[in-house]
Amino acid sequence: MKIGITQKLLLGIIIPLVLVQCVIGVLLSFQVSNSVSMMMTENLTAQARAGAEQTDAFLAKYFGAVDALCQSRVAIGVATDQIKTTIDEAADFPSLLTELRSMQQEYQDSVLNVFYADVHTGELVYQDNSRVTTADVDFNTREWYTNPRDRQQTSITSAYVDTGTQQMVVTISGPIMANGQMVGVMGIDVSLDELNQSLSAIVIGDTGYITLIDSAKMILSHPDDSVVGSYVEDAQYSQNMEEALLANQDVTAMAYTRQGNPYYGSAVYMSDLGYEVLGVLPAAEFDGHISSTVGMVVIGFVACTILVAAIVALLAISIARPLKVLTRVAERLADGELDVDYEAKGHDEVAQLGKSTTRIVDRLKVYIQYIDEISAVLDQMSHGDLVFQLTHDYKGEFARLKDALLRIQRNMSDTLSSIAQSAIQVNMGAEQIASGAQALAQGATEQASSVQTLSDTVQELDEKVSHGAEQAGQVIDRLNEVKDQVGVSNGQMQDMLVAMGDISRHSSDIGKIIKTIDDIAFQTNILALNAAVEAARAGEAGKGFAVVADEVRSLAGKSAAAAKETNDLIARSVEAVKRGEEIARSTAQTLGNAASSADEVVSAVEKVTRDYQDQAAHLKDISTGVDQISTVVQTNSATAEESAAASQELAGQASSMQSQIALFHLATAA
Numbered sequence: 072m073k074i075g076i077t078q079k080l081l082l083g084i085i086i087p088l089v090l091v092q093c094v095i096g097v098l099l100s101f102q103v104s105n106s107v108s109m110m111m112t113e114n115l116t117a118q119a120r121a122g123a124e125q126t127d128a129f130l131a132k133y134f135g136a137v138d139a140l141c142q143s144r145v146a147i148g149v150a151t152d153q154i155k156t157t158i159d160e161a162a163d164f165p166s167l168l169t170e171l172r173s174m175q176q177e178y179q180d181s182v183l184n185v186f187y188a189d190v191h192t193g194e195l196v197y198q199d200n201s202r203v204t205t206a207d208v209d210f211n212t213r214e215w216y217t218n219p220r221d222r223q224q225t226s227i228t229s230a231y232v233d234t235g236t237q238q239m240v241v242t243i244s245g246p247i248m249a250n251g252q253m254v255g256v257m258g259i260d261v262s263l264d265e266l267n268q269s270l271s272a273i274v275i276g277d278t279g280y281i282t283l284i285d286s287a288k289m290i291l292s293h294p295d296d297s298v299v300g301s302y303v304e305d306a307q308y309s310q311n312m313e314e315a316l317l318a319n320q321d322v323t324a325m326a327y328t329r330q331g332n333p334y335y336g337s338a339v340y341m342s343d344l345g346y347e348v349l350g351v352l353p354a355a356e357f358d359g360h361i362s363s364t365v366g367m368v369v370i371g372f373v374a375c376t377i378l379v380a381a382i383v384a385l386l387a388i389s390i391a392r393p394l395k396v397l398t399r400v401a402e403r404l405a406d407g408e409l410d411v412d413y414e415a416k417g418h419d420e421v422a423q424l425g426k427s428t429t430r431i432v433d434r435l436k437v438y439i440q441y442i443d444e445i446s447a448v449l450d451q452m453s454h455g456d457l458v459f460q461l462t463h464d465y466k467g468e469f470a471r472l473k474d475a476l477l478r479i480q481r482n483m484s485d486t487l488s489s490i491a492q493s494a495i496q497v498n499m500g501a502e503q504i505a506s507g508a509q510a511l512a513q514g515a516t517e518q519a520s521s522v523q524t525l526s527d528t529v530q531e532l533d534e535k536v537s538h539g540a541e542q543a544g545q546v547i548d549r550l551n552e553v554k555d556q557v558g559v560s561n562g563q564m565q566d567m568l569v570a571m572g573d574i575s576r577h578s579s580d581i582g583k584i585i586k587t588i589d590d591i592a593f594q595t596n597i598l599a600l601n602a603a604v605e606a607a608r609a610g611e612a613g614k615g616f617a618v619v620a621d622e623v624r625s626l627a628g629k630s631a632a633a634a635k636e637t638n639d640l641i642a643r644s645v646e647a648v649k650r651g652e653e654i655a656r657s658t659a660q661t662l663g664n665a666a667s668s669a670d671e672v673v674s675a676v677e678k679v680t681r682d683y684q685d686q687a688a689h690l691k692d693i694s695t696g697v698d699q700i701s702t703v704v705q706t707n708s709a710t711a712e713e714s715a716a717a718s719q720e721l722a723g724q725a726s727s728m729q730s731q732i733a734l735f736h737l738a739t740a741a
Contacts (some may be wrong), residue, residue, distance in 0.1 A: 084383045089376055096372040110359055112324035115275060116337040119350030122270050122281040123171040123339040126348060129266045130227065130243070133182070133259055136174060137225050140185075140257040149245040150189060150255030158187075158202075171198035174259065181265045183233060183240060188216065190258040205437050215258050219246035223253065226657055227344060229287040230263065232300065238261045239299065267292045279352035284316060286345025312336060316347060318719065326354065337339050395502060397428055448476060452612040455735040457484050473570065477607055485734075486605050490598050490623070491732045497591050498725035502586050505718035511577050512711035518570055525567055526694065526701060528560055533694060539686070561666055564659040571652040571700075574707065575645055581714065582645070585638040589720070592631035599624035611689040619731045626724040640710035647703030654696035661689065 126168045140146055146164040155161045171185040175198045188195040193205035218226035225245030231239045244258030270281040283292035288303040298306055303316045315338060322338045333354035340347045377551035441463055448459045457480050465473040535553070594627040601619035606613030 085380045085389075088383070092376045096369060097373075099368055108324075108361055110337075110363070111276075111352070112337070113455050115279070115335060115350045115352050115357075116323050118273055118279070119337040119348050120550050122273055122283065122350065122595070123348040124284060125269050125273070125347060126266060127270060127341060127344070128346065130241075132260070133178070133243045134177065134225050134227075134245075137243050137257055137259060140170065140174065140187075141225070141245040141247050145154075146187065146247055146255065146257055147249070150191075151249045153191060155192065157192055158189050158196055162398075168196070168198065172195075174198070176493065178259070181238065181262050182259050182471045183262055184260040186258050186260075186417050188258070190254050190256070210553070215242040215244040216256055219244050219256055220253050223248065224427050227286075229740070230285050230289055230291050230300075231451050233260070233262070236726070239267070241285070263291055263582070275350055275352050276356050279350065282349040282351055284347045284349065287741045289318060291346075304431055307331075309531070310450075316349070318346060319345075324357075397424060400428055400432075404435065405435060424697060437463075438469065441465060441472075445472065445476065449610075449612045450725075452483075452609065453615070455615070457487075458736050479605075483605055483609065483613075486598075486602055487732055487735050490602060491729060493591075493595060493598055494623075494725045494728040494732065497595060498722050498729065500587060500591055502722050503717070504588055505722060507581060509711075509715050511581055512708050512715060514574065514577060516628070516708055518574055518707070519571055521567060523617075523701060525563065526698065528563065530694060532556075533691065552560055554670075557619070558666055561659060561663055564655060568652065568655045569657055570653055571648055575652065579643050579645065582638055585634045585641065585714070588634040589631050589638070592627040594633060595627035596624050596631070599627060623724075623728050624730075626721070630717070630721045630724075633714075633721075637710060637717065638695055638713045640706070640713075644707040644710060647699070647706070651696065651700035651703060654693070658693050658696070661693075705737045 081626060145163045145166040149158065149161040151166050152161045152163075158164050161167075167187060171187060175182050175185045185198045186195055193210070193211070195208075195483050214226075218228065224244055225243065228242040228244070230239050230241050232238070240262055241256050242260050244256050246253040247255035247257060266283070268281060271294070272282050277280070280290060280294045282290060284303060285291050288307060290301055290303065293299050304311060307330045308316065309327040309329065310324060310586040312322075312329075315322045315325065319340045319342075320338065321340050322336065324335045324337055326333065326335055328334065335352050335354055335357045337350045338347055339350075362496035444461060444463055448461065449461055459480065460475050461476065475552050599620045603617055603624070606617035606620055
């Protein structure tokens with residue numbers, strides 16, 4: 072599957088972004104969850120404290136009212152009157168009733184009764200002057216009496232239901248002290264309806280509420296009226312909350328259940344009253360706030376991720392679009408289409424890439440001009456025309472190509488010129504060798520004729536010697552004739568010696584010429600090798616010249632081989648000539664001796680007759696040597712003719728080389 076740059080950018084950015092967002096989201100959700108939990112906990116605890124403060128404020132004013140009554144002069148005067156047998160006998164009793172009535176009227180919304188209990192008389196009188204005595208009720212069994220007595224301070228009783236109004240009521244009572252002894256009790260019965268309404272007004276979330284529990288662990292305030300008046304042990308609290316409430320503990324957002332329903336509760340214990348205020352929030356709402364907040368965070372992160380992804384996608388598309396255009400431009404360039412235009416917009420890296428691509432296109436167009444000119448030059452060189460000029464201003468690597476072409480032009484021109492000169496010299500040398508070989512062949516022919524004449528003469532001499540014995544009688548008569556013939560033979564022998572010397576010298580000269588031919592062939596082979604190397608460097612343009620160089624090298628090899636063979640033949644011919652020359656000298660000496668002896672023939676005819684036999688034998692040897700000389704001379708003649716033919720062929724090849732080199736139009740040296 073091919074993945075484009077857009078997909079790569081999207082995958083390379085969005086995937087890490089999503090992963091980072093997920094990690095941050097999880098961490099933030101965890102942090103938000105903790106923060107919301109702490110906030111809900113703090114709110115729950117704060118509302119519980121607010122309920123405690125309201126409860127304390129509500130009851131504090133009645134505590135103050137009771138304390139005021141207990142410290143009033145009238146109440147103290149009535150309580151400390153030890154002479155009276157009934158309350159009515161106290162001088163300040165009417166005033167006390169007035170105070171009781173005033174107090175009840177002042178707090179008539181919550182205060183049901185205001186009363187005074189006299190310890191001395193055992194009477195209890197209400198604001199309406201109704202009375203209860205110890206005969207009716209044992210004061211020592213009532214909290215309103217025992218609490219102030221035992222604590223010697225204003226105290227509050229456990230809550231109870233007023234039989235007349237069916238309201239939840241508490242009694243706040245305080246001692247009237249004299250000489251460290253309680254002599255009377257002032258008290259008020261306070262309805263908790265107002266407090267319950269105040270506590271019900273406290274908002275904890277949407278469904279939370281305040282529960283008020285007194286010192287006896289009776290539930291005084293609760294949204295469920297069926298629970299009000301019941302005790303904590305009977306309210307079906309889970310064990311953890313029940314134990315905390317019974318132990319008067321402060322708790323913070325404790326998870327618990329009541330009647331199987333989950334809640335979170337914060338309890339605040341009021342040590343002065345022994346009351347405990349429990350702030351309650353259903354677990355569904357408590358956890359719901361956390362879930363909703365975390366959900367909002369998650370939604371926010373998802374929305375931000377989608378928004379960022381959209382922005383990244385737009386950026387990726389804006390980056391990829393010009394890159395795709397550049398890709399199409401590059402593909403057209405790769406296909407050889409240079410007539411492309413691209414307008415780069417902006418100043419970012421992509422725009423810079425576009426501008427660089429435009430510069431590349433312009434530069435490629437210039438390179439095409441370079442290539443066209445170079446192709447034309449190479450085509451011109453392939454046709455043998457080395458005269459050219461490169462007109463363009465070659466830059467970069469093309470400058471090296473230009474220099475290489477110019478060097479090829481110079482080197483090939485110089486090499487071909489050298490080969491042409493060498494060919495001319497080879498042609499001239501071959502012609503000279505051919506002329507020398509022709510002369511040598513003609514001389515050899517003449518030598519053969521002379522040797523044949525010598526052979527005939529020796530044969531004739533042999534016949535004469537053979538018949539010498541028979542013609543001994545005629546020796547004297549013909550002695551002069553023989554002497555003359557011997558002289559002639561001696562002269563011819565001298566001529567033959569001169570001819571043999573000429574043959575030897577000419578053979579040496581031919582050997583030198585053959586050596587020159589061999590040197591020329593070697594130099595030609597070297598030049599042909601150099602030409603082949605230069606042709607290989609020239610590539611396709613030098614193929615034709617490489618063929619010519621190979622042909623020249625082949626001809627040079629043949630010339631060298633022919634020269635070697637000719638040289639070997641001439642060496643053998645020279646050796647044979649030397650041997651013939653020695654024999655000729657020996658023959659000349661013999662003839663000389665014969666000529667010298669001719670003067671003595673007259674006196675030594677008899678001896679001559681005897682010597683004829685010896686002469687006949689010597690003449691046979693001479694005849695054999697002359698035959699050998701004839702054979703050598705004939706071989707020299709044939710070798711000379713072959714050398715002439717090889718020289719003519721070499722001259723023809725040199726002429727052919729000159730003709731082929733003439734096909735090249737060489738550049739003159741600058």
